[in-house]
Amino acid sequence: MKEENRDMPDKQRIGILGAGTWGMALARMLANCDKEVTVWSALPQEVEQLSTTHIHPKLPGVDFPETIRYTTDIEEACTNQNIIMFAVPSVFVRSTAEKAKPYIKDNQIIVDVAKGIEADTFMTLTEVIEDVLDNDTLHLVALSGPTHAEEVARGLPTAIVSACKNLDAAKYVQKFFSSPFMRVYTNNDVKGIEICGALKNIIALAAGISGGLGYGDNARAALITRGLAEMERLGGRIGCTPHTFSGLTGMGDLIVTCTSEFSRNNQAGHLIGEGKTPAEAVKEVGMVVEGINALPAAVQLAETYKVDMPIVMTVNKIVNEGLNPKDAVNALLQRDLKSETPLPSINDVFEESVLRKTRKSGMKRVITYGTFDLLHYGHINLLRRAKELGDYLIVGLSTDEFNWNEKQKKCYFTYEQRKQLLESVRYVDLVIPECAWDQKRKDVHEYHVDTFVMGDDWKGQFDFLEEEGAEVVYLPRTPEISTTRIKKDLNK
Numbered sequence: 001m002k003e004e005n006r007d008m009p010d011k012q013r014i015g016i017l018g019a020g021t022w023g024m025a026l027a028r029m030l031a032n033c034d035k036e037v038t039v040w041s042a043l044p045q046e047v048e049q050l051s052t053t054h055i056h057p058k059l060p061g062v063d064f065p066e067t068i069r070y071t072t073d074i075e076e077a078c079t080n081q082n083i084i085m086f087a088v089p090s091v092f093v094r095s096t097a098e099k100a101k102p103y104i105k106d107n108q109i110i111v112d113v114a115k116g117i118e119a120d121t122f123m124t125l126t127e128v129i130e131d132v133l134d135n136d137t138l139h140l141v142a143l144s145g146p147t148h149a150e151e152v153a154r155g156l157p158t159a160i161v162s163a164c165k166n167l168d169a170a171k172y173v174q175k176f177f178s179s180p181f182m183r184v185y186t187n188n189d190v191k192g193i194e195i196c197g198a199l200k201n202i203i204a205l206a207a208g209i210s211g212g213l214g215y216g217d218n219a220r221a222a223l224i225t226r227g228l229a230e231m232e233r234l235g236g237r238i239g240c241t242p243h244t245f246s247g248l249t250g251m252g253d254l255i256v257t258c259t260s261e262f263s264r265n266n267q268a269g270h271l272i273g274e275g276k277t278p279a280e281a282v283k284e285v286g287m288v289v290e291g292i293n294a295l296p297a298a299v300q301l302a303e304t305y306k307v308d309m310p311i312v313m314t315v316n317k318i319v320n321e322g323l324n325p326k327d328a329v330n331a332l333l334q335r336d337l338k339s340e341t342p343l344p345s346i347n348d349v350f351e352e353s354v355l356r357k358t359r360k361s362g363m364k365r366v367i368t369y370g371t372f373d374l375l376h377y378g379h380i381n382l383l384r385r386a387k388e389l390g391d392y393l394i395v396g397l398s399t400d401e402f403n404w405n406e407k408q409k410k411c412y413f414t415y416e417q418r419k420q421l422l423e424s425v426r427y428v429d430l431v432i433p434e435c436a437w438d439q440k441r442k443d444v445h446e447y448h449v450d451t452f453v454m455g456d457d458w459k460g461q462f463d464f465l466e467e468e469g470a471e472v473v474y475l476p477r478t479p480e481i482s483t484t485r486i487k488k489d490l491n492k
């Protein structure tokens with residue numbers, strides 16, 4: 001997708017599917033930024049009420065611009081829009097996509113703001129939409145973050161993430177939703193963003209239950225921190241980027257949902273902790289409680305991938321198996337004692353011991369950096385010659401985020417896949433992540449590097465590392481081969 005093709009006439013248009021609090025808070029912000037907004041709801045009485053009163057019953061004190069159009073006709077909401085946004089609760093995403101499908105044009109940008117994982121398929125919600133619409137030309141964007149509708153509807157400062165595998169589409173949505181009070185970041189880890197959005201709601205239920213039982217801030221902080229560890233563990237197992245979990249949609253959304261009075265999940269948990277049944281709690285909250293919807297998939301994913309998720313499992317026992325919340329918390333506290341630091345992997349232990357040994361025996365250590373996507377014989381030549389300069393070769397492998405953020409480059413293989421390929425090359429002894437341009441000075445000292453090696457296309461650019469005591473060598477590239485060239489040839 002080329003961003004320039006997307007430059008729109010003066011009026012930018014969006015169709016919003018869902019007139020709940022979140023869809024309406026965003027509708028208000030966009031209409032106030034002069035976008036042409038059409039809101040679809042499945043419920044005629046909701047459309048009738050919003051078009052006549054310009055007030056949403058769940059957002060008292062907030063007035064909505066009269067320019068917003070309301071309709072029960074999904075064709076009207078989907079036709080001729082720059083963006084179509086899904087803002088219905090997770091359980092209605094599939095049926096809403098089915099209704100919208102006949103009216104979705106090729107190359108359409110579709111944004112999902114609902115948070116959840118489908119129960120039977122374990123699909124995230126952009127995956128559900130993709131599955132139903134079944135059209136390769138579409139651009140599916142997850143827009144997510146710590147964003148309570150009640151605050152956005154009042155114009156309070158908020159940050160959010162636009163996540164898409166296609167950088168141009170992510171940037172388009174970033175621009176479209178940026179406003180004087182909303183700051184939008186991009187990310188390409190769509191799965192990680194959506195897993196965070198779904199799982200944090202379950203942890204917020206736990207935080208609410210703890211509050212309802214009368215426990216204090218210490219317990220809540222422990223649940224937030226250990227909850228994040230569970231989210232990260234599952235995310236890591238299914239290939240999400242670790243960095244996402246410390247970002248806005250991970251730690252950020254977890255903090256806001258576990259602490260805000262506005263959180264529906266937190267409120268429902270509180271009521272359950274006080275003794276209400278889950279059904280009574282959901283009824284009293286009166287809005288969607290997505291943590292409860294996400295539980296079946298989260299439990300199944302934890303079991304399928306054999307990931308230890310004690311908080312998620314405990315919430316499931318309380319919500320779906322009728323376990324008494326107090327007994328559940330006691331059981332959680334009485335589990336086997338553990339270390340906070342995960343056990344180092346066999347690889348880490350091995351590499352550490354090799355590094356220690358090579359330090360003692362005075363072996364010569366060499367380091368090089370790069371992306372090494374679509375590994376080819378030019379890469380192998382460079383690695384072989386680098387290894388010949390010493391005894392132990394370290395490769396600083398550019399992470400996906402580093403490539404995305406600093407080089408606007410999307411790799412064919414993920415960091416983990418590229419790492420595995422490099423680790424199976426006989427010349428490579430250790431692969432470390434390259435996350436920033438300026439880490440090289442630190443690496444030279446941390447890894448006791450004697451020689452720094454790069455291809456001669458970088459000639460002169462790293463001579464400053466000599467100040468750190470490393471010899472700097474630029475090796476000639478193998479002229480006829482490069483990843484860029486492979487991609488170009490395959491596209492012919």
Ligand SMILES: NC(=O)C1=CN([C@@H]2O[C@H](COP(=O)(O)OP(=O)(O)OC[C@H]3O[C@@H](n4cnc5c(N)ncnc54)[C@H](OP(=O)(O)O)[C@@H]3O)[C@@H](O)[C@H]2O)C=CC1
Nearest residue numbers: 019020021022023042088089090092114115148149287288
């Ligand atoms: N609220 C927030 O602060 C945020 C919410 N989100 C996410 O956005 C999604 C929507 O949440 P939110 O707006 O809060 O939800 P609400 O509970 O406020 O609204 C849900 C809306 O869906 C309507 N609805 C009922 N039946 C159907 C149906 N068959 N098909 C389509 N829609 C139906 C509801 O109508 P009725 O009320 O009459 O049942 C209501 O208008 C959720 O996944 C949530 O996690 C994300 C970020 C922030």
Ligand SMILES: O=C(CO)COP(=O)(O)O
Nearest residue numbers: 145146147148263264265
């Ligand atoms: O996702 C949200 C805030 O980012 C809303 O959370 P609740 O659904 O718990 O209100």
